[in-house]
Amino acid sequence: xxxxxxxxxxxxxxxxxxxxxxxxxxxxxxxxxxxxxxxxxxxxxxxxxxxxxxxxxxxxxxxxxxxxxxxxxxxxxxxxxxxxxxxxxxxxxxxxxxxxxxxxxxxxxxxxxxxxxxxxxxxxxxxxxxxxxxxxxxxxxxxxxxxxxxxxxxxxxxxxxxxxxxxxxxxxxxxxxxxxxxxxxxxxxxxxxxxxxxxxxxxxxxxxxxxxxxxxxxxxxxxxxxxxxxxxxxxxxxxxxxxxxxxxxxxxxxxxxxxxxxxxxxxxxxxxxxxxxxxxxxxxxxxxxxxxxxxxxxxxxxxxxxxxxxxxxxxxxxx
Numbered sequence: 654x655x656x657x658x659x660x661x662x663x664x665x666x667x668x669x670x671x672x673x674x675x676x677x678x679x680x681x682x683x684x685x686x687x688x689x690x691x692x693x694x695x696x697x698x699x700x701x702x703x704x705x706x707x708x709x710x711x712x713x714x715x716x717x718x719x720x721x722x723x724x725x726x727x728x729x730x731x732x733x734x735x736x737x738x739x740x741x742x743x744x745x746x747x748x749x750x751x752x753x754x755x756x757x758x759x760x761x762x763x764x765x766x767x768x769x770x771x772x773x774x775x776x777x778x779x780x781x782x783x784x785x786x787x788x789x790x791x792x793x794x795x796x797x798x799x800x801x802x803x804x805x806x807x808x809x810x811x812x813x814x815x816x817x818x819x820x821x822x823x824x825x826x827x828x829x830x831x832x833x834x835x836x837x838x839x840x841x842x843x844x845x846x847x848x849x850x851x852x853x854x855x856x857x858x859x860x861x862x863x864x865x866x867x868x869x870x871x872x873x874x875x876x877x878x879x880x881x882x883x884x885x886x887x888x889x890x891x892x893x894x895x896x897x898x899x900x901x902x903x904x905x906x907x908x909x910x911x912x913x914x915x916x917x918x919x920x921x922x923x924x925x926x927x928x929x930x931x932x933x934x935x936x937x938x939x940x941x942x943x944x945x946x947x948x949x950x951x952x953x954x955x956x957x958x959x960x961x962x963x964x965x966x967x968x969x970x971x972x
Contacts, residue, residue, distance in 0.1 A: 666749030669718035676710035696870035756851030801909035805841035824890035834875035835908035
């Protein structure tokens with residue numbers, strides 16, 4: 654039984670590593686083209702598409718390793734086959750274990766860093782009651798013009814005192830609406846899931862940057878609500894905050910109004926809105942996804958003996 658469990662763990666982890674690496678490479682190569690093609694849709698639809706695309710390597714690896722390789726191996730493999738573990742298979746299994754451990758570590762580190770940041774800011778901040786927001790709002794003394802929602806289970810909004818001093822009430826309220834749009838879209842949770850993905854896509858990859866940009870534009874659009882005056886106030890707030898920022902800043906699992914970099918595309922989209930961009934057919938997409946999942950499960954069930962034979966041949970072939 655011990656030998657069988659070692660074999661099962663090795664086959665599962667090696668399958669996870671191989672699929673995660675292959676899918677990560679495919680997504681990394683296709684990301685620039687897919688990001689360009691998604692520009693035809695609204696920012697919200699583009700952000701949703703890019704987020705799902707970002708999770709593809711992990712989803713494929715989990716499905717193939719724990720939904721195909723492991724159950725087929727346990728069902729067809731005898732308890733004591735007498736086969737030896739190939740060293741290449743063991744290396745792949747170690748790589749799979751490292752990927753899973755790395756994802757867990759990144760998630761835990763992000764969680765703890767966010768908790769420390771939120772506790773520190775709340776401890777030295779002052780509560781603001783003048784904003785109609787569905788989450789607590791705090792003013793904090795920060796050199797960077799921070800306007801950010803931190804956390805995702807019980808998020809809080811933090812605004813730097815210098816932003817409150819330098820920006821008009823209309824501009825501050827526009828920024829608060831922008832951050833509330835991030836909360837409504839659960840963008841901090843999405844950032845956390847992206848961070849925790851046990852794949853080999855590098856942080857701040859092309860697809861990560863494309864999703865961040867689309868999420869910010871979607872929050873801008875939701876905050877403006879189709880009102881030209883609100884859009885103009887938001888654009889003015891973005892320009893003012895960008896001028897106050899001395900440098901680029903990074904925050905853990907947080908959605909910030911501005912962290913540095915170019916604001917041209919966001920301002921242009923706000924002050925010169927294009928014609929209403931279409932959204933892809935969501936019901937049709939859900940039907941296709943469900944049909945694909947059912948077809949995948951049915952194919953695996955019907956082809957399980959053949960898949961097991963392929964797995965056996967691959968194991969025998971490996972050095």
